[in-house]
Amino acid sequence: MDIRKDKGVLKWVLIVICFVFLSVFLLLPLVYIIATAFRAGIQGYIKAVTDEYALKATWLTIRATLWAVGINTFFGISAAWCLTKFAFKGKKLLSTFIDLPVTVSPIIAGLIYVLTFGRQGPLYGFLDSHGIQIIFAVPGIVLATIFVTFPFISRELIPVLTAQGTDEEEAAALMGARTFTIFRKVTFPHIKWALLYGIVLCTARAMGEFGAVSVLSGHLRGKTNTLPLYIELLYQGYDFTGAFAASSILVIMAVIILILRLVIEQKGKKEIDINR
Amino acid sequence: MSETTEKTVEQIENPASYVELKGINKHFKDFHATKDANISISKGKLVALLGPSGSGKTTILRMIAGLEHPDSGEIWIDGKLVNNIPGSERGIGFVFQSYALFRYMNVYDNIAFGLRIKKVPEKDIKKRVTELLELISCEGLEKRYPSQLSGGQRQRVAFARALAPNPHILLLDEPFAAVDAKVRLELRTWLKEMITKLQITSIFVTHDQDEAIEVADEIIVTNQGRVEQIGTPQELYSNPASPFVATFIGNSIQVKNFDRFRFFEKPEEDVTAILRPEFVSVYKKGEKVQYSKSVEEAVVEDIIFRGSNLEIKVRLHDNLISSVRSINEPAIEIGETVDVFIFRLFVIFKDRIELFYNRSLNNETVII
Ligand SMILES: Nc1ncnc2c1ncn2[C@@H]1O[C@H](COP(=O)(O)OP(=O)(O)OP(=O)(O)O)[C@@H](O)[C@H]1O
Ligand SMILES: [Mg+2]
16 A cells, blocks of 8 residues: 555656657657548548559558468468477477567568569579569568568467367367367367457558568559558658558558457457356 | 287187286387386276376376377287277277366366267267266256366266266276365265276276275286286285385385394395384283283384374384374373384395294284
């Protein structure tokens, strides 16, 4: 009690600092984005948002995100599953590799793919002769997005799967359940909320990815421009209304994700409480 | 062709054994967890795997269940070599140490799981689950999740889940470890009754010798990856096959200089004797006893109340010796000089264990 009384002032100071900080660095810019987006009036905003290239960029962003999230969900579950349920050589190494994208700068990730699949790359000849284009095309964008987001899902799942142990799976296996049944009936309920949370984080990151995608895209307007790249392009061209209107699309998508995240966290916590 | 002949030979060779392990070895990397284990269990028996922590009990159980594979040796169940048969086809029910109930399924779904995998019609499943819930006295709990059950209830649900698909063998890994002492006693009795009623061959792991002695028909004693002895509780008690069994079973102490005890002599240099409380009697001075001429004096150092009797610790030739005394006999106090008579002791030789009797027993005409 005493301690709290003493720190009463400190508490308020900290709260004020937090609010001021968030207002200056987060709220103000957001308000500014909206304000700028509407500077040319509602008509101008709608025109900017429904611009052919803006729509194409939005669509590409959504597509790349869906691909990345889909593939990473599969990969993340597999990686987390094998890292936690099996013992094998090279486990440490695999675990370290999964974290690589977090530590490597996205630009470098982009360059790695340019070097691998580009004209000087070892695979270029083969891919070219089969008519497959990766860099400066949509596959490259998807690749880059996958690369930067792939630790998100497995990193959410690993702690949950580790805590659960292997007993329940062994019990199910002894009763004759096949691997997929075990996963569906026994393992999946444990990881459901962690997985959804991982997917949300992965989606948020995938939508906003700029660095790696920027290297690989080639900035072909209407072809390989994702929303973040498109915004950058408009901004460089002094089209502030356009840039901020496009930004607002990204912001709205982010807010939806944020709400989803909140709902998932609440629901997940409730269910975990029941099953403690 | 040759395989079938082998099987028949096997059955003729050892018709009594239902579960048999022959020369089983298991390594975890460099660690030799099971060393040349030979075990034979007859049908319908309730067998305990008893040994200190880390002695390889769980490993043996998991190999029988097919959750672990031996590096060498053979596992036979009901006259079939099962080394290459998956655990799910060995007719085994397994109760895990931590129960491993499916946490996201309610009691009903937990028990029904194995039956659903077997594609048993839902109607029959309902009948079987109801029957099992009755057996474990958990009627009305079918909608609860494992986290909403008490430790004892969880244990019984795990038992019911293992029994649901009608296994021929039930394996239980420390089934009472996770419940408190009082519930453990109840569950022990309950489990023994259940298993006797169902006539199912069962093997359970424990490191509590009282539990093993009380519950099991037969005990397999393991130590450092080896099977030290297999026998009924009485056999282990009166004929320990190794020094380890002699010390592990019963509440025993080791005595080096037992030649200094009256009427005992030491045959060789380097042998040790094992003394159990039941081998020793302590009498109050002047108490009328049969062996009054053969007793020797000692001082009481400690008295421990054990509920129905007293454990009296006396110092005799530098050894702190325990003995049991009824609370109905004249009271003894700490510091008192008492008469001590030692009936017998186990002497451990390099290759065998021998029972030495007090020589005065031959001279005085007494019946123990
Ligand atoms: N998967 C494993 N990897 C490596 N070592 C193992 C593994 N499983 C068991 N061991 C080792 O084998 C030995 C025997 O283990 P086991 O679990 O069979 O012992 P236990 O008799 O059941 O002991 P407790 O009473 O403590 O459960 C132990 O020393 C253990 O460390
Ligand atoms: Mg164990």
